[in-house]
Amino acid sequence: MVYMVGAVSMPLFGVAIDRVGLNLYFLMTGLVLGLTSHIMMTFTFVETYVCTVILGLGYPLVTTTCWPLVSYAVPLRYLGTAFGIMGTIISVGQAIDTYFVGFIVDTAGYMVLEVFFTMCVICGLLNLSTKQRAVFLKQHV
Numbered sequence: 001m002v003y004m005v006g007a008v009s010m011p012l013f014g015v016a017i018d019r020v021g022l023n024l025y026f027l028m029t030g031l032v033l034g035l036t037s038h039i040m041m042t043f044t045f046v047e048t049y050v051c052t053v054i055l056g057l058g059y060p061l062v063t064t065t066c067w068p069l070v071s072y073a074v075p076l077r078y079l080g081t082a083f084g085i086m087g088t089i090i091s092v093g094q095a096i097d098t099y100f101v102g103f104i105v106d107t108a109g110y111m112v113l114e115v116f117f118t119m120c121v122i123c124g125l126l127n128l129s130t131k132q133r134a135v136f137l138k139q140h141v
Contacts, residue, residue: 001049005056014064023065028125030061035121042114
């Protein structure tokens with residue numbers, strides 16, 4: 001269901017992001033939708049279809065904003081390499097995540113799994129301020 005909603009909405013979100021800009025606002029909106037969906041699945045008795053449609057709207061917002069942001073952060077001559085590395089990291093993360101999710105479900109159940117997903121989205125929402133980013137860049141670049 002998540003991927004069906006994403007397949008329909010992703011091109012529409014892509015057009016909207018290209019027209020409006022404001023990639024980070026779209027990214028944060030997608031993360032908040034994902035967080036809302038996981039909290040609803042964990043702590044409420046809302047119909048599961050509602051939660052998965054919300055997640056299906058949040059997922060394409062995150063992906064349609066993350067991939068173009070690479071082109072803002074990486075010089076053009078390294079763009080192919082950057083996209084290749086990003087794709088590899090995502091694939092490895094999904095492969096490892098599949099085993100980890102199975103382990104959580106087998107040992108602790110679905111409630112703990114949803115809490116894990118909620119914590120992952122919260123970590124994605126954490127961000128550095130402009131001053132913190134400047135200090136980080138001075139120390140690491």
